[in-house]
Amino acid sequence: MNFSIDKQTLDELNLMGKFRQGSIYHMFNQVKTGGGEQLLDQMFRNPLQDVAAINNRSKVFRFFQDAGCEFPFDVQHVSQMREYLDEKSGKSEILVLADTVIKKCLSALTHDERYKRKIQGLQATIITLARCHSFLETLAPEEPYRSRINTIKTILADRRIEKLRNIDIYTTLPVRLLAHYDHLLKSRLNKELEAVLSFIYEVDVYIAVGGVAQSRGLRYAIAHPPEDNFLSATGLFHPGVPHAVGNDIYMHKDTNVLFLTGANMAGKSTLMKSLGIGLYLAHMGFPVAAESFGFSIREGLYSSINVADNIGLGYSHFYAEVVRVKQAALAAAAGKRLLLMFDELFKGTNVKDAYDGTLSVTEGFADYRECMFVISTHIIEVGAPLKKNNNIRFAYMPTVMDGPHPRYTYQMKEGITEDRQGMMIIRQEGILELLNSAQA
The missing domain is CATH 1.20.120 (Four Helix Bundle (Hemerythrin (Met), subunit A))
Incomplete structure (x- = not known):
């Protein structure tokens, strides 16, 4: 059985691309030979689905890392x-x-x-x-x-x-x-x-x-059988972000939904990408950007972080979002054990429809206990009616005010944010004064 992941998710997580600056493949592509590069490419395109195979490959990487070998061949x-x-x-x-x-x-x-x-x-x-x-x-x-x-x-x-x-x-x-x-x-x-x-x-x-693991401080994940149905990461960070802040994430069938709130630039998207990259690398047996990472085998990974409109198909931004959610719903309904991540559901429509859609979709996804979900939103009001679902964990990325200036800790906290700095930032940038002076 192959690990299920589509092109949009690969692109959003920036996993592939030999010449793509900042890609995870590019980061690991420190091989010397053409044959080594072909093998690396094969590993990236074929994540493993067997617990023993994953853990054994991780042990081999650690074996060579501990040995401190340099490539001995011309x-x-x-x-x-x-x-x-x-x-x-x-x-x-x-x-x-x-x-x-x-x-x-x-x-x-x-x-x-x-x-x-x-x-x-x-x-x-x-x-x-x-x-x-x-x-x-x-x-x-x-x-x-x-x-x-x-x-x-x-x-x-x-x-x-x-x-x-x-x-x-x-x-x-x-x-x-x-x-x-x-x-x-x-x-x-x-x-x-x-x-x-x-x-x-x-x-x-x-x-x-x-x-790469040695130079970047990466650690090796431990794979568990699919039926354990959990994911636990401590100090999880994005491997491509300098001086990244680590976060702890724990998910299992009784808390399989992480409902994430926070302001723009607070780090919600980066946290999702960190989790997706970590899980993908873990299935390859590669080192991950975390202090520790334990997981049960997933059958696939699905993200919706940077959904764009599709002029060729005549899709608006909102309709493209709806199509993406439908694809995810079909994948979850097929009975597969997946990790699915949605950043700012339905941001392409009005606030009322976005509220209703986010609430309904989150409640619907929460019923699929074999899957794990991370759902972020600006619409913090959705959190209140979701609290009746005991398998939803609420967390937020905080904003700290240094006088009139916002500062982001990138350190996830439990609960639902009460931050509302949008209008304050608009005033801080002098947009309203600029418009008023233009009218005068």
Whole structure:
């Protein structure tokens, strides 16, 4: 079963994008090799759904982080080894020998580079295999990576590969020996050599992610079975916000709705994004921006934070919001265990309709105890009639006044806000005086 998430949620949380500034992928993309980047991309696009798989991957990241490893391979040599193995080799060693002799002759008579590339590819392979062997000797064969380490050690201990590893690359190889290894590595031992390259790409990702966790103060989440139906985070913060303030969030089937109020700029949207990013990374087994993070497996993540109108489909902003809520309702009604987040429901319509809509939708969502919801609003009056629902937790992002100037703590508090600084900020910015002076 795949983790369910749509493009809007991916965009709102800024999860993907190799070249997208500030994206979570960009933050973790500290890998050295092309194969490592492909593996990182695969991990980002396929969050895990198995408790053991998630926790084991987290343990592997922590293993490399604690080991303090630096990537031990030469990137150019790894790339040359990849290209060398990708070149086709004849099925017969005799044919490979004939092809090698022809390439050598052409290299002497013309500017044909194929023979030179063949030699360089084999040399790069020898160096990379030797480094891999040395690197494995430095790793403690402990869980959770013991079996993987032992598998690669077994491959490198093969007498044919061991003999290759000990070849002096600075001596000229006879054509027959060059052809022999060309056929051996690309045919008989191709599967084993691919396994070594895969190991190198894994190490690349594990070291890179562990390094990000170390430098940014991230921690590893602990996954629990879906039926536990809870999420607990302490010191949760947004990994892309400098000096971010941490918050504690706890949700389970008896308090599965967080009703969040607070002024604009108080941090409601950032808190939602922090939670969504944390949950997504946790399902990948990646480190999260929190002091601690425990969660039961979710089947998907759904957000509605920056809903825009759709001119192409003729949708107004309000209708786009309604369509988004309908999509979420269908997903919840399908019986999946989801985290769903809505920032400022129905802000594209009048206050009366927004009040009625927010109240009705929040009450309706609250009935789906297998799902978890975070719903924010400016319309604090909605909170009073919702208090009869015992599974709704009320919290707000406070505003503190320093004289005439508002200050935001970004520290969530229990209850419903009573802050109403909108008109005060309008006056503070001198908008009314500007308009009155223009009329004079």
